[in-house]
């Protein structure tokens with residue numbers, strides 16, 4: 220009897236925000252404004268160039284860029300692939316190192332105290348200035364100097380963010396683990412790492428795009444020719460602007476693809492996260 | 502053997518002019534199977550005493566033994582189940598996974614334990630939900646289920662029902678009593694509510710502030726099992742009055 224009373228008292232407890240088809244529909248709706256805006260910008264761009272007869276060296280029309288994008292696809296995608304290898308190589312290298320160092324800051328307070336102020340300061344150093352030096356340090360014909368530059372760019376934000384996520388755990392959660400006599404390793408895997416995942420991914424989302432940008436900028440300083448940076452630079456120097464823009468388009472596509480991949484893995488690794496909850500606003 | 506044996510236990514936070522003497526000269530013994538409530542005004546050191554027992558902090562004076570061994574040893578032996586004032590569920594785990602957390606850490610293979618405990622707290626239908634999908638009271642019940650899965654010999658609860666409405670609260674009290682009856686654990690329970698303390702406890706430890714001390718220990722002496730009728734009995738009212746007067750007495754002193 221007491222049993223049924225007890226249960227009935229909780230009938231009102233209906234969970235909110237469970238994922239439903241309407242949540243999916245919302246996600247599709249979320250994309251509509253961005254898509255409309257994108258098409259509008261392209262339209263205005265194309266229209267303006269025709270209306271005001273703007274010269275190609277100022278700004279080529281989207282239709283012209285697309286045309287060159289298709290015609291030169293062999294060359295630009297081959298360059299794009301090489302740039303992507305540099306960017307991803309640097310991204311992986313920088314991320315792996317960043318995560319290792321972040322993990323060390325948890326175990327060894329001196330690492331944290333010695334490194335963190337330096338790392339935060341390093342974040343605001345124009346690391347790209349290192350590119351010519353990196354070119355000199357390694358064989359200029361290899362992708363390694365570019366990877367090193369990208370890795371350095373990636374390292375600091377990922378390290379600082381991940382370390383913060385690992386360290387700034389709710390003290391009550393640590394006490395709970397303490398009450399179970401959990402080992403530091405268990406606290407790491409069961410509390411700190413899951414807690415740090417959102418911090419890690421928010422940094423990764425930023426640097427995944429930056430990795431392409433910085434690989435290209437590093438390429439401007441010389442090295443192999445079959446890369447996007449050199450392609451864009453050469454075409455610009457020859458005043459073949461639609462070709463340069465086609466190269467930029469490839470770079471944008473690669474950047475967006477890396478970003479999308481990061482988003483996807485974020486969802487895969489932390490399906491519980493707040494930002495994926497169906498919003499009941501709107 | 503005593504479950505809790507505190508001799509002259511004191512706890513001072515910090516040093517020098519900023520130090521706070523939270524507890525002074527606590528002498529308390531708790532036998533197996535008792536249900537002890539700690540009651541007293543805010544800041545009198547109830548949570549601190551509970552945390553000392555659970556080895557979440559250490560005493561600065563006196564001796565404290567749990568199940569005949571130092572508190573730290575008892576913690577290593579996984580003698581404690583703790584329910585904090587805040588549910589403290591891990592956001593990234595489902596309800597069931599949260600309840601299984603202590604089992605995973607303690608390497609206990611008992612696939613049925615979590616389900617049983619969730620049924621016990623009437624959350625069998627919410628196993629695959631995430632904590633943020635539950636109300637505050639439901640989260641607290643998950644925390645209680647989690648503390649019970651590994652059959653701790655000592656259950657420490659710090660105002661576990663603070664966030665619940667009166668009806669739910671009374672039902673949870675009934676549940677905790679039933680669990681206590683069935684599992685024969687010893688319970689140390691912090692509360693602000695006099696009726697709650699009287700209804701649940703075998704003994705009530707009344708504390709006074711600045712510094713925190715034990716001012717009275719009151720046996721409730723009410724029959725078991727306790728139910729709605731207990732709450733309406735004259736003995737129950739007498740005990741409520743007795744505790745209230747004990748609290749008022751030490752207020753007059755302060």
Ligand SMILES: Nc1ncnc2c1ncn2[C@@H]1O[C@H](COP(=O)(O)OP(=O)(O)OP(=O)(O)O)[C@@H](O)[C@H]1O
Nearest residue numbers: 514515521522523542543544545546547548549550
């Ligand atoms: N970590 C700490 N550092 C310094 N002082 C503390 C700490 N924890 C508790 N205190 C002090 O110890 C005293 C007792 O605190 P405690 O939390 O045990 O009180 P309480 O009886 O549980 O109060 P409440 O009923 O409000 O929860 C308070 O004066 C508090 O300021």
Ligand SMILES: [Mg+2]
Nearest residue numbers: 547548549659
């Ligand atoms: Mg307290």
